[in-house]
Amino acid sequence: MSLRYALLGALADSPRTGYALLKHFEQSLAYAWPASHSQIYPELARLLEAGLIEQTGTGARGSKTYAITEDGLEDVRRWLRGTEPDRRVRSEAALKTFFLWLLEPDEAASQLEHERGYWSGVLGEFRRIEEEPTGDDKKSRAFRIALEGGIRTVEARLEWLDAALAEVRSPEWAARDD
Amino acid sequence: MSLRYALLGALADSPRTGYALLKHFEQSLAYAWPASHSQIYPELARLLEAGLIEQTGTGARGSKTYAITEDGLEDVRRWLRGTEPDRRVRSEAALKTFFLWLLEPDEAASQLEHERGYWSGVLGEFRRIEEEPTGDDKKSRAFRIALEGGIRTVEARLEWLDAALAEVRSPEWAARDD
DNA sequence: GCACACATGTAAGTTGTTACATGATTAC
DNA sequence: GTAATCATGTAACAACTTACATGTGTGC
Numbered sequence: 001m002s003l004r005y006a007l008l009g010a011l012a013d014s015p016r017t018g019y020a021l022l023k024h025f026e027q028s029l030a031y032a033w034p035a036s037h038s039q040i041y042p043e044l045a046r047l048l049e050a051g052l053i054e055q056t057g058t059g060a061r062g063s064k065t066y067a068i069t070e071d072g073l074e075d076v077r078r079w080l081r082g083t084e085p086d087r088r089v090r091s092e093a094a095l096k097t098f099f100l101w102l103l104e105p106d107e108a109a110s111q112l113e114h115e116r117g118y119w120s121g122v123l124g125e126f127r128r129i130e131e132e133p134t135g136d137d138k139k140s141r142a143f144r145i146a147l148e149g150g151i152r153t154v155e156a157r158l159e160w161l162d163a164a165l166a167e168v169r170s171p172e173w174a175a176r177d178d
Numbered sequence: 179m180s181l182r183y184a185l186l187g188a189l190a191d192s193p194r195t196g197y198a199l200l201k202h203f204e205q206s207l208a209y210a211w212p213a214s215h216s217q218i219y220p221e222l223a224r225l226l227e228a229g230l231i232e233q234t235g236t237g238a239r240g241s242k243t244y245a246i247t248e249d250g251l252e253d254v255r256r257w258l259r260g261t262e263p264d265r266r267v268r269s270e271a272a273l274k275t276f277f278l279w280l281l282e283p284d285e286a287a288s289q290l291e292h293e294r295g296y297w298s299g300v301l302g303e304f305r306r307i308e309e310e311p312t313g314d315d316k317k318s319r320a321f322r323i324a325l326e327g328g329i330r331t332v333e334a335r336l337e338w339l340d341a342a343l344a345e346v347r348s349p350e351w352a353a354r355d356d
Numbered sequence: 357g358c359a360c361a362c363a364t365g366t367a368a369g370t371t372g373t374t375a376c377a378t379g380a381t382t383a384c
Numbered sequence: 385g386t387a388a389t390c391a392t393g394t395a396a397c398a399a400c401t402t403a404c405a406t407g408t409g410t411g412c
Binding site: 002003036038039060061 | 371372373374375379380381
């Protein structure tokens, strides 16, 4: 149901076309709930069917503009207030960490270095977004709070990767062969 | 394919029964790759079929003990070394943050407080695990590195939640009504 | 004897991914 | 004209969840 509410939340901000929603998912929402066009378009059709959104216009190249309805707004508010979020985390990278001992020390180190490179790129991207001027309305503030969460998470991961790298590079790590 | 390698990795440590693997997933691996018994048992059957694991014994109450084969060990090492991890993050809580502006200030604050309560419990659990004595072999060290990653992530989240709470409780947040 | 944890499995439904498919407008 | 981006959709498959289903040993 999360995709449903991600769409409703985005439309609560302002009416958008399916394509604009797709782009929005590729950009900011990608870090919270990635979704592809093959998921978004059918879900929009279902939301329309359910009366939670309505089509308010048709643009160039067959684009369709959707707006949230009163029912939709109620629904997304109910979701925000009432439902316990699913807090399970799936992370292939974290999984790999458990099995780092299966690799040669230098292989383990290069895995972690690669990981550090990736997340340091993400941090740069987040910092770039942070620099962009925005309003100081509630929407912008909420966005900045979310962004701040991303930045802190990535920073913590980078610090951890440095510590992990120091450990797998230590003589103690290399020495043990069990 | 991650579940497959999670199972192979766990069996690379030592032979285990399906049920023991299930418990292992409920405990430490739950924070990296949650899986239920309805996923684990069929996947074990497939791994057996593929010759990546073998059944080495039968225990009480029909339990089956599996061990990783040479092929399996090769496969999990190839996965560890060669494949780019899927780094996409799905977080309902992060998603909700984007839409915090749809709630009344006190509702937004109580959401964040609730979230802080949850993660502070997880941190306590992680710290408890951290205190447990372990060996200093490679496996234990890799586990501790993974645990350290979890702790740092949760700590960063808690710090962020405090900052976010301060913001939604500020007069500037309450004042704006747009 | 009965509850609980152990132990394994299948089935139906939902969600998400990758691939297939098509057409319109803009920039060069 | 032709490549890129805009714009929407469907279909097959894989992964995951929830519910159904069954039987065994242990502790009280």
